[in-house]
Amino acid sequence: MGDMDGPHDLGGAPGFGPVRFDPDDPLFSSxxxxxxxxxxxxxxxxxxxxxxxxxxxxxxxxxxxxxxxxxxxxxxxxxxxxxxxxxxxxxxxxxxxxxxxxxxxxxxxxxxxxxxxxxxxxxxxxxGASLERPAAPPRFAVGSRVRAVRDAKPGHTRLPAYVRGHVGVVRRVDGAFVLPDTNAHHEGENPENTYNVGFSARDVWGKGDHEVLVDVWESYLEPAD
Amino acid sequence: MSDEAELRARVKALESLLVERGLIGADTVDQIVEVYESEIGPLLGAKVVARAWVDPGFKERLLSDATAACGELGIGGLQGEQLVAVENTDSVHNVVVCTLCSCYPWPVLGIPPNWYKSPEYRARMVAEPRRVLAEDFGLPLGEDVEIRVQDSSAEMRYFTVPQRPAGTEDWDEERLAGVVTRESMVGVAVL
The missing domain is CATH 1.10.472.20 (Nitrile hydratase, beta subunit)
Known part of the structure; x- marks a missing residue:
């Protein structure tokens, strides 16, 4: 997997133990x-x-x-x-x-x-406070093979590190939404289409038989073919 | 001085300064939290699932446009502006995670529980779901069951529609809703 940009980007991060599951946990502990x-x-x-x-x-x-x-x-x-x-x-x-x-x-x-x-x-x-906005027609369609970009810009992004550089398949085309990468830094809303993209665990981590579906903004993707 | 005392003082400091500035009221914080403590929670999602079990037309609408279908039951709004419902079957098991923070379908399930927000869940569920489900949630899935992990990394907010338990054929909708758990709608349990 690629380098983690921030401490929050935890998908696939090593070193974590069991999930402490308690169905009766209170919403707030204090x-x-x-x-x-x-x-x-x-x-x-x-x-x-x-x-x-x-x-x-x-x-x-x-x-x-x-x-x-x-x-x-x-x-x-x-x-x-x-x-x-x-x-x-x-x-x-x-x-x-x-x-x-x-x-x-x-x-x-x-x-x-x-x-x-x-x-x-x-x-x-x-x-609600929907961040859906009008945008240009989608660049990719259901079934398109796409590659998640390798490099993230500095600052806020919503592209998880674990899919960077990997090829996936567009499973669903969702609406266009405010781009977090610029909105977090007062650089405008720059709405983009978003996609649900399926990646094979085996491809991403070299093991596993499951599919991981990640929701991404259009500029996080490039054509894979 | 305990850490708790310091945390309490830090929170009070922010609240009191915001109240002094007139930006929020002295009543605002408690009023907002009470909504999430008393009105919004997994009981709402349970209603949606029970309706899907008894009404095939609703189920079809739910799986194709969950935002609109939940809207039929008056369910939707903040942190659920775009809802997606995914169905769990004998052959496909979906499970929901947010690896980057804690995105969760609030109007359907309420605010997320601690385990969902934990670094352990966020780190491991995407990479080794079969093992985490079996070992940490007591849900061993057969090798023939395909697992799909949904990472809620953009605007869609996901919940799963569990399979209706056997032996409930003559139950009405309200009784059915009573058996639908939060865990079954995140995909870490079956019923």
Missing amino acids: DWERKVFGLTMATSTISLYNRDENRHARERMPVEEYRSTGYFEQWLVALETNLTELGVLDAAAVRERVAEFLDEPGREVRGKDRPELFELFRDTLEF
Whole structure:
């Protein structure tokens, strides 16, 4: 497999043990996890940052930090990164406020309610926030043999490292969507067609009898024939 | 000072500053989370699957356009704007993963459980699904069953339609929905 671009790109990464499966795991294991989830949903509802920026903020964590950090702590890091980098909050003010809450752990967050914001969230919940956009006709069709590009550009991308350079077959042509690679960096939406592409595990990893289906944007592919 | 205390303080700091700025309300975070705790979860997906089991026309629509078919039941929206349902049979077994983060069909299954988001699941399910299903989920599949692993790496959000259990021929839709588990709709269990 190719080099991993970021700590998040885990497909096929070696060294991981058994999945700790527990059907009765709670959604949140503590109140702060619950709050991180709610804060992320609230701040994305009012579009303080876009979804791709949010993902990229997690993906920029150093690999050791990413791997030693729990899921919702990664979300918290992304919130802190985005809210301060985008100038919504001042980093020094955040540090000061953290110190205050550490000194007074019993202190609660108080302030004005904003019921209209919950109504806005309800609308987003119901109607979604689709990133589908008009684009040129698709370059590939069902059955096309395609090769995933070998090299990823620096920055955010959604092409998993494990398929890079490998040949697959287009199984389905989906709609055109905002390109994460540019949207994460404020370089525009640049919508592209997306495809569901099947790769043989044997080809990708040299073993296995299964098929891996990956969803990719058009610029991640080139004709294989 | 425990790590938990620090994490709690970091979260409170962000929330209190955002409330002070008037960007969110003091009530907003709890209201949003309560929706995911009480309204949205795998019970919704179970309704979809049960309908597919009793109504062949619905099943056909579900497998060709899951977004529209789920919409018939009032199910859809955020993080499920484009839904895809894949059918598990005696010969083909689909399983869903997101290797890059934790993409999951929220309106159908709720927010993802810890094991789905874990690095172990994300790393291993794409590369050795037969072994992970057998050893970690207690689901040994026959060599003659073809496995398809769906990596949710773009905008489609996937769930699987498990096979209807034997002996349920005279059950009604509501009773059927009661046996459909979250795991069976991700593809890490059969019923």
